[in-house]
Amino acid sequence: MVPKMSDNNPKPPDSPESDFSKQWHSELYDYLNLDDDQLPCDDLDSFVSGHVPSHNTQANEVGDLVGSSTHQEEFSISKQRDVDEKKEVRDRVAFKTKSEIEIMNDGFKWRKYGKKKVKNSPNPRNYFKCSVDGCSVKKTVEREKDDPRYVITTYVGTHTHPSNS
DNA sequence: CGTATTTGACCAGCGC
DNA sequence: GCGCTGGTCAAATACG
Numbered sequence: 470m471v472p473k474m475s476d477n478n479p480k481p482p483d484s485p486e487s488d489f490s491k492q493w494h495s496e497l498y499d500y501l502n503l504d505d506d507q508l509p510c511d512d513l514d515s516f517v518s519g520h521v522p523s524h525n526t527q528a529n530e531v532g533d534l535v536g537s538s539t540h541q542e543e544f545s546i547s548k549q550r551d552v553d554e555k556k557e558v559r560d561r562v563a564f565k566t567k568s569e570i571e572i573m574n575d576g577f578k579w580r581k582y583g584k585k586k587v588k589n590s591p592n593p594r595n596y597f598k599c600s601v602d603g604c605s606v607k608k609t610v611e612r613e614k615d616d617p618r619y620v621i622t623t624y625v626g627t628h629t630h631p632s633n634s
Numbered sequence: 635c636g637t638a639t640t641t642g643a644c645c646a647g648c649g650c
Numbered sequence: 651g652c653g654c655t656g657g658t659c660a661a662a663t664a665c666g
Contacts, residue, residue, distance in 0.1 A: 582658070
């Protein structure tokens with residue numbers, strides 16, 4: 470179908486940090502709020518959001534940050550090294566959710582394109598792409614190594630369409 | 635029959 | 651320069 474949320478939304482494809490980006494984050498935040506009340510998953514134990522330039526530390530950051538959290542919270546991970554900053558070109562948003570299932574209905578349609586066992590965790594990491602044409606958002610889902618009951622979902626990129634798939 | 639998922643192989647980047 | 655790890659692709663398979 471043709472996703473159109475507003476009749477005055479230009480959403481330039483070459484501006485990943487456009488106004489739509491903020492809306493996309495707002496949708497995520499709204500999703501989190503709804504999740505605690507409507508979504509079938511048990512409950513959110515924590516919420517981690519931030520720009521993570523590195524490609525192998527976000528899991529550690531999450532595990533460390535949520536150690537003292539009991540509800541969804543937002544963290545700005547900015548203690549990355551200066552050598553990593555130059556690689557920051559995409560938005561990465563990580564969620565840690567207490568759920569028995571990894572595939573949660575977040576309003577978008579995802580297509581699984583890979584699975585990999587990572588060294589950082591004994592559990593495999595699943596790779597998903599947004600199946601909407603023109604949207605290149607990806608997400609990775611993996612179980613918390615220390616608490617298999619928790620699922621870490623990391624979104625990479627910004628949706629260029631409304632969540633109403 | 636069409637679409638989604640699975641799984642192994644391949645490629646690129648980073649660290650040593 | 652080599653090895654390791656993470657990420658992506660593509661063919662095969664399963665399911666609706």
